[in-house]
Amino acid sequence: MGNRTDEDYNFVFKVVLIGESGVGKTNLLSRFTRNEFSHDSRTTIGVEFSTRTVMLGTAAVKAQIWDTAGLERYRAITSAYYRGAVGALLVFDLTKHQTYAVVERWLKELYDHAEATIVVMLVGNKSDLSQAREVPTEEACMFAENNGLLFLETSALDSTNVELAFQTVLKEIFAKVSKQKQNSTRTSAITLGNAQAGQDPGPGEKRACCISL
Amino acid sequence: MEYEDKAGRPSRPPSPKQNVRKNLDFEPLSTTALILEDRPANLPAKPAEEAQKHRQQYEEMVLQAKKRELKEAQRRRKQLEERCKVEESIGNAVLTWNNEILPNWETMWCSKKVRDLWWQGIPPSVRGKVWSLAIGNELNITHELFDICLARAKERWRSLSTGGSEVENEDAGFSAADREASLELIKLDISRTFPNLCIFQQGGPYHDMLHSILGAYTCYRPDVGYVQGMSFIAAVLILNLDTADAFIAFSNLLNKPCQMAFFRVDHGLMLTYFAAFEVFFEENLPKLFAHFKKNNLTADIYLIDWIFTLYSKSLPLDLACRIWDVFCRDGEEFLFRTALGILKLFEDILTRMDFIHSAQFLTRLPEDLPADEVFAAISTVQMQSRNKKWAQVLSALQKDSREMEKGSPSLRH
Numbered sequence: 001m002g003n004r005t006d007e008d009y010n011f012v013f014k015v016v017l018i019g020e021s022g023v024g025k026t027n028l029l030s031r032f033t034r035n036e037f038s039h040d041s042r043t044t045i046g047v048e049f050s051t052r053t054v055m056l057g058t059a060a061v062k063a064q065i066w067d068t069a070g071l072e073r074y075r076a077i078t079s080a081y082y083r084g085a086v087g088a089l090l091v092f093d094l095t096k097h098q099t100y101a102v103v104e105r106w107l108k109e110l111y112d113h114a115e116a117t118i119v120v121m122l123v124g125n126k127s128d129l130s131q132a133r134e135v136p137t138e139e140a141c142m143f144a145e146n147n148g149l150l151f152l153e154t155s156a157l158d159s160t161n162v163e164l165a166f167q168t169v170l171k172e173i174f175a176k177v178s179k180q181k182q183n184s185t186r187t188s189a190i191t192l193g194n195a196q197a198g199q200d201p202g203p204g205e206k207r208a209c210c211i212s213l
Numbered sequence: 214m215e216y217e218d219k220a221g222r223p224s225r226p227p228s229p230k231q232n233v234r235k236n237l238d239f240e241p242l243s244t245t246a247l248i249l250e251d252r253p254a255n256l257p258a259k260p261a262e263e264a265q266k267h268r269q270q271y272e273e274m275v276l277q278a279k280k281r282e283l284k285e286a287q288r289r290r291k292q293l294e295e296r297c298k299v300e301e302s303i304g305n306a307v308l309t310w311n312n313e314i315l316p317n318w319e320t321m322w323c324s325k326k327v328r329d330l331w332w333q334g335i336p337p338s339v340r341g342k343v344w345s346l347a348i349g350n351e352l353n354i355t356h357e358l359f360d361i362c363l364a365r366a367k368e369r370w371r372s373l374s375t376g377g378s379e380v381e382n383e384d385a386g387f388s389a390a391d392r393e394a395s396l397e398l399i400k401l402d403i404s405r406t407f408p409n410l411c412i413f414q415q416g417g418p419y420h421d422m423l424h425s426i427l428g429a430y431t432c433y434r435p436d437v438g439y440v441q442g443m444s445f446i447a448a449v450l451i452l453n454l455d456t457a458d459a460f461i462a463f464s465n466l467l468n469k470p471c472q473m474a475f476f477r478v479d480h481g482l483m484l485t486y487f488a489a490f491e492v493f494f495e496e497n498l499p500k501l502f503a504h505f506k507k508n509n510l511t512a513d514i515y516l517i518d519w520i521f522t523l524y525s526k527s528l529p530l531d532l533a534c535r536i537w538d539v540f541c542r543d544g545e546e547f548l549f550r551t552a553l554g555i556l557k558l559f560e561d562i563l564t565r566m567d568f569i570h571s572a573q574f575l576t577r578l579p580e581d582l583p584a585d586e587v588f589a590a591i592s593t594v595q596m597q598s599r600n601k602k603w604a605q606v607l608s609a610l611q612k613d614s615r616e617m618e619k620g621s622p623s624l625r626h
Contacts (some may be wrong), residue, residue, distance in 0.1 A: 021402075022398075040404070040405070041405060041408070042405050042406070042408060043441055045442050045517060045521045045522055045526060046513070046514070046515075046518040047514060048573075048576045048577065049569060049572045050573070064569050071440065073441075073478050077483060077517065
């Protein structure tokens, strides 16, 4: 799956990055879109954006990624950011249990505002700090499985699984979109919500989880 | 010439290079790196025609280099002159502020002369004083009160770090967990506040000051607490004021209606501010307004960052301080006027961008925004819509939304 020029694409997928403050959302994004990591990135206020176009089969898919602020207080105003999102990376810091403990609340928030068919991946970030790990892989994996989420552990710092995480989410969305048998591939943002009832797996339905690393 | 000695051909007068050099009253730097060498003595000499051609080419190159360097030198000289001029005018402005304006603040601050000087930017050496005076101290916060709040904050940090239980129950409703989260968040954000300045981070000279102000504020206003964005505001104040004065300015600044609406994340009121902004947006930039509308680019996407941090995160610090200068004078209206100025400055490119590119552009503005251009753009923004001023438009919208709320109490965006 190579990169294409940014302006040449068949699909736009809106993907949101959510999770507590300081778990590394902005760095995951900069690693994926610019292959950069910053030890001293700034607090995100509101929302920031990045895009990257990837090839999935013969289709060029432009990922339009919304990097949101993690502060709980902001949620009332940031909920509008979920609108139209077809994918989400729910990020926690695997060295801070507190950021994992609130994952369920984030999930609820997400399902309250986004399409029910949204593809969600639970992402345990900072896997490079394994000596400081507070969240066991099995625990997070189990949670993901029970909630029908994809799951991966990543490190934005050493790049581990960052590419894979985004690609997997995009592929999953793409598979859903293809299933909708949209015979037109014109350039437009894709909504999964309008799919006929029963055709798409609901959020509760189990999907492939724990991709082998 | 050295090279000719080495080349062992002293007998060929006059060297083309010497000719060139003789004509130069200005010695280009690059000629020292650009020397026409003849072939080494052990090789057969160039044919005369080729040698002539090389000489010509060489002369042309040197001439071009000379031109370039002359230009560069002129540019540098001009830059230096401009810099001196700017510094001189800052120096004069400092005198005016210190000797004329500050001693007669009450009578002078709203005069035309002072307003003009103010618009050009307050000199950094008096900036803190002017900000303090302009922001005022409606809350009557004293240095002693700051000390008390700070002492209380420190007590809490100690008890949290030793794992002690509730210190007191006067803050019923704000659980220990909330306070701890807030404290953690402050720590996290301090390291992410102007990280490139390297002065607020752990071990940096202003780390403790920033920590103190934010901590003291959460004790002073537990109902507001710490909200992201505050660390940037406190940091900018610290750059211009002593700790206690920075705290006073910080608390009073956050107490202004617009800042309270945002930092308490009063969703309804924030929407009212965005709506008021859009009234002036449409008035000033109808084409861009329609373009954004078509692309579903709502104002909150870029305004949230700009308003929460008062532009200190999104604009170069020098420029942000100049925005603060006028914000302290004109109030919240100027924050929205600035936003319109930025949009106006980039109207042409923004109207050619789609949603995601505009959103990306506005949430990450160019790093080298020239202050003069931004201020020129701001100055052309009219804060008047159908004879109504900002405050009137805002209060009319507020009234509307209150009436709507009565109709459907749980109305949400």
